[in-house]
Amino acid sequence: MKRRDFIQKLLMGSGIGMLGSSGILEALIRSRLLTVYASDDSDFRSYFSVIFNGGVQWWYACPMNAKGEGIVSNPYVSTNFKNGQPLYETVALSSGGKTFHMPSVWGMSIPLAAGGSGSLANLLEHSGFMRGFVQPVDNHGINRLALQLPETTARSIPGIIADQAIKNSSPIPSIFGSYGDERAFRSSSASNLSINLSSSNLLESEVLKPFLPDGEIASILQKRDQFAVEYSNVLASLKQKGVDTNERIQNLFGTSQAFEDLIYRDFGDLASIWNSLYAKYNDLQMRCTDMSELFTESIPSATTPAEYRKINSANHQLINADLRTIIQPTTRLGNLSASLALAEYMISKGLCPSILVALGGVGGMRFEYSTGTTRTNETMIMDAHDIGVLPSMVGLSFAFRSLFAGLNELMNQLRSSGMGDRSIIHISSEFSRSPKADGSGSDHGTKAVTSMLLSDRIKSPFIAGNILRNLSSATYPGTWLYAAGNPNFENGTSTFAMGNHASSVCSALKVESPTPNFQSTIFETPSGGIQPVLGDGDIVDS
């Protein structure tokens, strides 16, 4: 019997000698049915961290440049796509009295859940970019850990939030979704729930499962409700003895009562709720697959292989078609729909204040290539090492467009539940990418880590951190977010470290940093806005 059916039966006073329970459950349900478990701590902020696995090549091509200085193009781009090349154009966006030269995807529209479309650029108002962080080692997994756990003996960012959540009796202190690097969770006392984002009906099957007294548990609770008064009296006498010994024992009973409230809570038809949320975000992704807006100019015709976009440096398989068509109607960014649906439900209901998800790769991209006289359409594996900078740009533009379309909707939902300025969305990746001079792909840009914050707590967009205008490297030349020194910060001209990154994120979350010896690159003004400590970052020559 489904739990809601069980409750309905009891409320109707029907069935098998259970009339006695009606009053108890009715009282419980009336008092708890619509409860939103929002913290009483008005400055307690929820944290939704989105990690792109693999490093994000997208950032290097079009660094955000608040002051509009010229960037140095990758020579492959400037040689092969010098005239009329659309992909590397930046789009100038004004917000907060400043002009930002953003990657071309920021000039695209995004679909709206209510129908129609809006401008992706509208998200800029509440965006903050932090760049030029240096990872000490070059390793995918370790570098992902460092985003959340820059010091292995300290707490992690989700762990700190979870410790706060314990104080606020949040039902679930922290959730890690299909991350694979759950070691990044470290708290002083809290716990996290690891879930599989690819599960169907995620709310019922994974996240809220412990609070859903289905089947055997429901039957046992039915029996228990028959002696509810005596049961409560025993607990009260046990509590009294416990408190006489140690007054903090009462806190255990408080948490236990919070659980009791939850098991009698009517969560509604979770399957329908989940399906609706998932479908909403999946539909937004589907509506992002039309990439015709990405290029505002016609595709330059290619006459030699070098002018085509390389797919794979090993075999130089070519796309003899419009690059934008590698994004198919079925192309999706892994786990995105589930991640956003999860965040919307759990954060807006106050059920969990710390959610970390890894998005995985872009799936379903397909390309056409020729083998002799035969033309074949095959699935494209998006490994940025070899995929080529231009196809990668298309793929990641889709990925970010989908992400931003979803986050725009998530922000709207958080606002409607009063969580808009009490939530910090954090988008990051283990490193950026260093573009190869021949345009065939990119390598790990561990000295160019960038992350982005999105929140109503940000009143005006900002860019923190200096980058080099031109990394004078034969292999990786040009401007691609390579960290530059930041004079007047900490010990003079140091580049930002991952400890600074953690302190910055924690500053936005307004919790103590796991790396207190590292200064935050941002701070919160008395009026509540978040701004960079040093002002907007520069693109510097050395």
Place this chain on the structure above:
Amino acid sequence: MRTAISKIVMPLFLASVLTACANQIGGFTANEKPSTPEKPSGPGGSEETTNNLDLRIGDQFYIDSAITNIFGDDSDTQNLIDQELRSQTAVFGGACDPYEKSASRTFKSDGTTLSFTPSCPSLSDTTATSIPKNSPVREAYRMRLCLKLSSSLTAVGRAIQKAKNLDHDITSNDLSLISNSELESVYELFYFPAEPTQDIISSLSDLVARVEVLNSSQPEPIQSLESWKAVLMTLCASPDWQAL
């Protein structure tokens, strides 16, 4: 190493009666209405303070040890513990060893556990806190375990055997009205070496009396068994025995 315990003996008639009762939800009648319990409190308007920052409670190994000591190491009992406790390392705290093999269990011929190698399925399990604090989700898993154990004939049988200090598996002849000294004994299973207050014994007696009334139409072994179940469920559900 625990002494081998032979498989629990539950007379067939008792099992069949219990099965027959299963669809009657304990044989309660519509006229036996309990009063409305105290208004619950909790998050979003709690009267309780739930700041348990400095209160130390046991991790998964502590809970595991306590529960196994009370409810026994029979295979089905251990499976319940695997399901609701040991698989939730990150929730309960108590880091596991990442170099351990996958969970495996071997049983003796009588169904009791010979050895158990816990799993360490998630990387986060290796860094689970050793100083856990309570949370609703932890309570959820702990309560699920308590509720399931207190409805398991095998687990309840072992707990009764322990509380009565029997050197043999329980039979229907061992089930009788629970005495106050037995209530003290079962209390001490959870709270050893503490002793119960008179209020605790009194409230437990009231609970037993209530359950007996609810099951008054049942044969005597059923009445007593249901009372034992209710007592074990209530004591197990109380969160304070986790405190260190």
